Amino acid sequence: MSDGVVDRRTLLRAGAIGAAAAFVPAGVALARGGERPVLTHGVQSGDVTFDGGLVWTRADRPSRMLVEVSSDPSFRHARTVRGPLLTPETGGTGKVRLRGLPGGREVHYRVTAEDLDGRTRSEAVTGSFRTAPLGREDVRFVWSGDVAGQGWGSNPDLGGMPIFGAMAARRPDFFLHSGDTVYADGPLQESVVLPDGRVWRNLVTPEKLKVAETLDEYRGQFAYNLLDPQYRAFAARVPMVVQWDDHEVTNNWYPGEVLTLPQYTEKRVDVLAARAFRAFHEYQPIDPRQAVDGRVYRSFRHGRHVEVFVLDMRSYKDANTAPRDGRGVVLGDAQARWLVDALDRSSATWKVVAADLPIGLTVPDGTDIEGVANGLPGTPGGREHELAWVLGELKRRRVRNTVWLTADVHYTAAHHYSPDRAAFQDFDPFWEFVSGPLHAGAFGPNALDPTFGPEAVFVHAPPTANTSPMDGFQHFGEVEVSRDGELTVWLRDISGAALWSKTLRPQPRGGLPR
Incomplete structure (x- = not known):
């Protein structure tokens, strides 16, 4: 067709x-x-x-x-x-x-x-x-994550997933997909009655009627999004830089996990992850030959001013049940060292770190911890140890002008990190911008962990959990770097309207970022 x-x-x-x-x-x-x-x-x-x-x-x-x-x-x-x-x-x-x-x-x-x-x-x-420019041309790109989650699939009454049309209207040079590209663990129903009596309708395929377990069921998760007319038109016009997070496999997974959920007949997450990873690479426009480990983490230069560093914070992380005050892993030693060395080598004005998990937001997994922040005050614990090493090395090597972009938590926010507010102080100030979901239930906001001194400068979140896309709390972010090197971030809503913006001026290698 x-x-x-x-x-x-x-x-x-x-x-x-x-x-x-x-x-x-x-x-x-x-x-x-x-x-x-x-x-x-x-x-x-x-x-x-x-x-x-x-x-x-x-x-x-x-x-x-x-x-x-x-x-x-x-x-x-x-x-x-x-x-x-x-x-x-x-x-x-x-x-x-x-x-x-x-x-x-x-x-x-x-x-x-x-x-x-x-x-x-x-x-x-x-x-x-x-194609990516070679010189000082303006660069504009958008980012976000979280597609067709929490039971909200492609809705024909809305023309599909309308936020993809809003992103296309911005005419970006590329789209940074921050993960949760599908919800393989989120079956769809043909209709959902909302609290106010409205009815949400879903396009449904056989593979979306149950959690994915087989290779073909995982393939069907990625194929589903491409049936959406807005997503498909966007994909044909805007090149993607894609990473993965948890819902490509199952919620909050980590290597070695064994599920207890009754809806799964295959309980070994490592088996499910291998099938999901194969389907991910079959259906996403990602080139494993560009990846350092042949999987996901990699970097791309986009002109004189921009280089994007794509992380994989899923494949190498430790168990969510690991002690919060221990010494945890989220990148793994090889990826952490690659990130620091690559940022140090980069001659780009702005080094954009694409993280599939936020840094300072506490993301729980029941009574355990899913994200980087351990939710405890004081010095780094758990996976925060690895991030502290990265930030400390960047300060020691005088690597400036890093900006972190992420999604995952289903709302949009701007976080400024400063050692002046932090328990761990061996780092230079930086910004983290959060934006999502693209087309999923809206949640938030999450609690900030004080270890790295984050301040929520802006937050836009729904009044209730799992708010449907009909209520508008869907978000994407936009970054534009001008010819003279200024970087401006906009946090935008489902229509593309700007909710908040911030312009950053680059600092010299030895200077301190603002």
């Missing part, structure tokens, strides 16, 4: 190929019949560099991915790049890196799937992205 919305009943006929939809759900074997291949979930791009970017698609049957690329939207003088075979081994998905493109330029691409006999091709699906 093309970019239209798939009828719900067609989706629930698990695997049926209808003439109107020509669609095979992600968890079903690829089709063999029909006249020609069909690209079922549009196109995406990601991990853009100064000379190229990754392009993704999915076909309904074994076929060859072909990508035409041109600087002209009419595709005159286009060149064709042969991509991988799209087969059941990857759930029909595939991606190819386009190379040799000019820096800082709009690039148009057109994707088709060619039958294995080479005689027929799918209808083409088009997309575009802007």
Whole structure:
């Protein structure tokens, strides 16, 4: 099919190929019949560099991915790049890196799937992205996280997930997805009655009717978001830099955990995480070859002024049940050292650290701790030890102009950290900006832990827990770095309206940030 919305009943006929939809759900074997291949979930791009970017698609049957690329939207003088075979081994998905493109330029691409006999091709699906600039050009990007959570899925009455349209209207150079890209542990119902009597309607697929456990069920979580017309249009026009958090697997998971939840037949989180991680890499426009460990954490330069450092605070963390006052792990030694060394080496004016967990907000897991902050006053304890080492090293090496961006807690806030207010004082002041959810239940605010001296300068949170997207407490953040190096952050609502903003001026290597 093309970019239209798939009828719900067609989706629930698990695997049926209808003439109107020509669609095979992600968890079903690829089709063999029909006249020609069909690209079922549009196109995406990601991990853009100064000379190229990754392009993704999915076909309904074994076929060859072909990508035409041109600087002209009419595709005159286009060149064709042969991509991988799209087969059941990857759930029909595939991606190819386009190379040799000019820096800082709009690039148009057109994707088709060619039958294995080479005689027929799918209808083409088009997309575009802007390569990273090389010089001092302005850079604008958006960030947020948390998609289709707490029972709030793609709602046809709202046109899907409207915040993606609001982000697209900002015309960002890229989108930093801060994690919880799906809610694999959050089944959907066809309708939900709100406290005031309104009815929320969900588009539902077979894979969204239960928690994900099998590989195909995890694939179906990622495929679901791409059925949303607003998400899909956004993905075709804005390249992504994606990280993961917990809900790609299950709520608050950590390596080695064994579940006790009755809805899971597979209790070993390490088994679930391996399946989820494979589906994540199949369905997201992420290039594992860019990652330091071949998984998630990596960095991207975007012109003279911006470098983004993407963290993985999930794969290496210790148990949530670990003692709060012990010596905990959230990055792991290798990633922590990579982060400090890479920030130290960076010549970018601004070093943007994309963290999938906030630093100073206490994020509980029942009576245990899910996040970095341990919720205790005084010197660092638990996972705070690792962060204290990172911050202390940055001060010792005089690394300036770091900004931390995150999501996870389902509201938006601006936090300023200062040793003047902190129990641990061996660091330079910095800002952390929080924004979310994109399309999920709204919560908050969380309590601030005093260890690193955070101050909540701005907070926008709902009056009650799990407020639906209908009530507007959905958020994204926007960052713009001007040619002269000033960085401005806006925290925006579901319509794109600015709630708060802050402009930061860069400091020299030996100077103190404001």
